[in-house]
Amino acid sequence: MKRLRAFINGADIRRFRFWVQxxxxxxxVYGGYFLINLGQSLPTFSxxxxxxxxxxxxxxLPLQHxxxxxxxxxxxxxxxxxxxxxxxxxxxxxxFNKAWCGYACPLGTIQxxxxxxxQKLGIRYSTYSLDxxxxxxxxxxxxxxxxxxxxxxxANSVAGLPTLPEDMGTPFxxxxxxxxxxxxxxxxxxxxxxxxxxxxxxxxxxxxxxVLGIFFIGGFINKRFFCFFCPMSALHSLFSKVALLxxxxxxxxxxxxxxxYRACDMQIKEIADDVESKTLIKDDCMMCxxxxxxxxxxxxxxxxxxxxxxxxxxxxxxxxxMTKRRKR
Amino acid sequence: xxxxxxxxxxxxxxxxxxxxxAQAEPVWFSDQPPDAEWAKRAHHAHGGMIERGRGGVYVKRxxxxxxxxxxxxxxxxxxxxxxxxxxGIDGESLAPDLFKVASGGGITFPMPEEGFYNAYFIExxxxxxxxxxxxxxxxxxxxxxxxxxxxxxxxxxxxxRDRAGVPLEIIRERLPGEDFHTRIRSGDKVxxxxxxxxxxxAGANVSLTTREGWTKQVVADADGRAVFKLIRDYYPAWNxxxxxxxxxxxxxAEYRVETPGELNGTPFEKAHYRATLPGIFYPSEVEYSSYxxxxxxxxxxxxxxxxxxxxxxxxxxxxxxxxxx
Ligand code: SF4
Ligand code: SF4
Ligand code: SF4
Numbered sequence: 001m002k003r004l005r006a007f008i009n010g011a012d013i014r015r016f017r018f019w020v021q022x023x024x025x026x027x028x029v030y031g032g033y034f035l036i037n038l039g040q041s042l043p044t045f046s047x048x049x050x051x052x053x054x055x056x057x058x059x060x061l062p063l064q065h066x067x068x069x070x071x072x073x074x075x076x077x078x079x080x081x082x083x084x085x086x087x088x089x090x091x092x093x094x095x096f097n098k099a100w101c102g103y104a105c106p107l108g109t110i111q112x113x114x115x116x117x118x119q120k121l122g123i124r125y126s127t128y129s130l131d132x133x134x135x136x137x138x139x140x141x142x143x144x145x146x147x148x149x150x151x152x153x154x155a156n157s158v159a160g161l162p163t164l165p166e167d168m169g170t171p172f173x174x175x176x177x178x179x180x181x182x183x184x185x186x187x188x189x190x191x192x193x194x195x196x197x198x199x200x201x202x203x204x205x206x207x208x209x210x211v212l213g214i215f216f217i218g219g220f221i222n223k224r225f226f227c228f229f230c231p232m233s234a235l236h237s238l239f240s241k242v243a244l245l246x247x248x249x250x251x252x253x254x255x256x257x258x259x260x261y262r263a264c265d266m267q268i269k270e271i272a273d274d275v276e277s278k279t280l281i282k283d284d285c286m287m288c289x290x291x292x293x294x295x296x297x298x299x300x301x302x303x304x305x306x307x308x309x310x311x312x313x314x315x316x317x318x319x320x321x322m323t324k325r326r327k328r
Numbered sequence: 329x330x331x332x333x334x335x336x337x338x339x340x341x342x343x344x345x346x347x348x349x350a351q352a353e354p355v356w357f358s359d360q361p362p363d364a365e366w367a368k369r370a371h372h373a374h375g376g377m378i379e380r381g382r383g384g385v386y387v388k389r390x391x392x393x394x395x396x397x398x399x400x401x402x403x404x405x406x407x408x409x410x411x412x413x414x415x416g417i418d419g420e421s422l423a424p425d426l427f428k429v430a431s432g433g434g435i436t437f438p439m440p441e442e443g444f445y446n447a448y449f450i451e452x453x454x455x456x457x458x459x460x461x462x463x464x465x466x467x468x469x470x471x472x473x474x475x476x477x478x479x480x481x482x483x484x485x486x487x488x489r490d491r492a493g494v495p496l497e498i499i500r501e502r503l504p505g506e507d508f509h510t511r512i513r514s515g516d517k518v519x520x521x522x523x524x525x526x527x528x529x530a531g532a533n534v535s536l537t538t539r540e541g542w543t544k545q546v547v548a549d550a551d552g553r554a555v556f557k558l559i560r561d562y563y564p565a566w567n568x569x570x571x572x573x574x575x576x577x578x579x580x581a582e583y584r585v586e587t588p589g590e591l592n593g594t595p596f597e598k599a600h601y602r603a604t605l606p607g608i609f610y611p612s613e614v615e616y617s618s619y620x621x622x623x624x625x626x627x628x629x630x631x632x633x634x635x636x637x638x639x640x641x642x643x644x645x646x647x648x649x650x651x652x653x
Contacts, residue, residue: 035480
């Protein structure tokens with residue numbers, strides 16, 4: 001048992017992640033061709049527009065359809081539909097928590113591939129200043145609120161104002177880069193258009209293509225550029241505290257060397273600075289556990305499932321990984 | 329198929345008498361309500377207009393209309409002795425209700441499960457020693473996104489079905505890769521098969537008429553197939569353009585056989601069958617969407633982003649030194 005633990009703790013998390021991410025990418029982007037269906041409440045960007053390749057549907061798509069609901073239908077079977085959708089989403093999240101982002105999300109994986117390409121080309125990356133980081137991270141919550149409120153205002157007139165136009169439907173999907181990027185992996189570029197049928201449609205789809213252009217540059221220059229703004233991540237963070245998979249820290253063993261912070265693609269400063277909290281799952285964390293791998297202190301950081309440590313920082317593991325990297 | 333089998337199944341399908349008069353004008357099913365009063369009850373759904381029954385179950389109301397052009401066809405009443413039937417997603421027989429109101433009439437039936445329902449309404453009469461049979465058919469889709477998108481279930485429910493016992497039947501072939509969300513659009517080629525008593529009706533005259541009255545007639549080939557390319561049939565002022573606009577088509581098939589027989593004691597020397605099947609299609613996406621503009625917008629955004637990063641780095645050349653982790 002001890003040897004097994006030492007083996008796991010000494011594992012090369014990057015390589016492990018690469019293969020798991022690739023596996024999930026194939027499953028979620030092409031699984032539909034093999035009639036795999038994981039339902040329509042997945043807490044990850046298994047894009048609903050990727051038909052027939054998708055192996056399940058990103059929860060944000062049905063959520064935006066479901067919240068297009070008149071007031072008087074909320075207490076009805078339609079309201080019940082919203083509740084069951086949310087409960088299924090939470091059930092998925094309850095098990096894997098934000099590791100859906102670090103290991104399963106196809107759009108997250110694509111961003112990691114873009115980062116690898118940039119590193120291979122020897123181009124340096126950009127980071128946000130702390131000030132900008134704090135400001136920008138709020139955007140995902142604003143997007144989350146808008147993607148619920150806009151469909152609702154399409155079905156309900158508030159204060160006598162006219163309802164919002166039909167072409168505002170699924171507003172976040174219109175600007176989500178996954179709508180264009182993920183179907184492209186199955187050869188479907190039909191989403192790469194601007195829809196001129198109405199002014200609203202042209203604005204929304206034009207905005208979508210604008211975001212796509214920014215996504216390619218941003219994702220190349222910044223690690224996990226889009227994830228900072230992702231409303232799925234905001235929705236995760238509302239429930240992540242109760243999930244079974246956790247990132248734990250033993251502050252008494254932390255020397256605040258900052259190695260974990262430097263390894264973190266999401267610029268989470270608290271991972272190094274916070275020596276008080278026992279559980280550290282910040283809203284931007286994607287549970288990649290690169291911080292655990294980069295920590296040289298025995299048991300300071302650990303990933304645990306139902307309270308059982310599954311991967312923890314060890315001195316031996318740290319040096320094993322360092323030596324391997326130097327050899328490469 | 330043996331003649332007796334067709335009549336026996338037909339009799340089961342067609343409860344009630346068979347003495348209705350086949351009309352001179354083609355009769356067909358429409359789910360469009362005839363007036364504002366009925367329109368209030370109807371909601372848009374995948375597969376057309378629906379009403380909601382107990383517990384939110386989708387209920388389809390199909391109105392009978394007479395006339396070869398969808399735009400000008402009148403709402404008509406079913407004859408008292410009319411014959412009708414509806415078959416559910418597994419081909420099971422359902423019991424539709426016949427309705428007659430001041431503005432028209434037709435049938436209604438609940439659609440509890442996802443998939444295609446086939447509705448039929450058949451009238452027969454003998455005129456001048458010719459058996460005239462009008463077979464009105466609608467193929468109705470029930471799909472609600474709230475019930476999920478199980479690809480296995482969808483694939484199993486996509487194949488079109490015909491009905492043994494219906495004398496002449498038009499069957500719409502599916503588009504490549506069609507699922508419950510697929511929209512037929514102008515510019516698409518849509519194939520139909522015409523079956524006479526379950527076998528291909530080679531030589532049947534098949535015509536497709538759009539709402540605005542454009543008509544094309546073809547003769548069904550040896551497999552009973554007729555293929556039509558849907559033209560553009562929607563020319564609004566540019567600022568009234570609606571990409572969700574339902575354009576309508578009506579397919580009519582006519583088939584004649586020289587087989588004598590009798591209907592309720594009235595002899596006939598030959599038979600004339602007319603089948604109808606309505607459908608809807610949408611404007612083509614190429615009419616309102618542009619790849620070129622999309623790419624230009626994305627490229628401009630990417631170029632501005634890249635330029636911005638480059639200029640920023642020129643100014644702050646010390647920033648962003650990457651550490652190997
Ligand atoms: S467009 Fe984005 S938000 Fe919408 S279904 Fe696809 S991945 Fe989800
Ligand atoms: S935060 Fe990133 S990894 Fe997570 S769902 Fe959004 S795009 Fe995917
Ligand atoms: S805090 Fe750790 S687990 Fe979370 S994103 Fe950063 S490196 Fe990954």
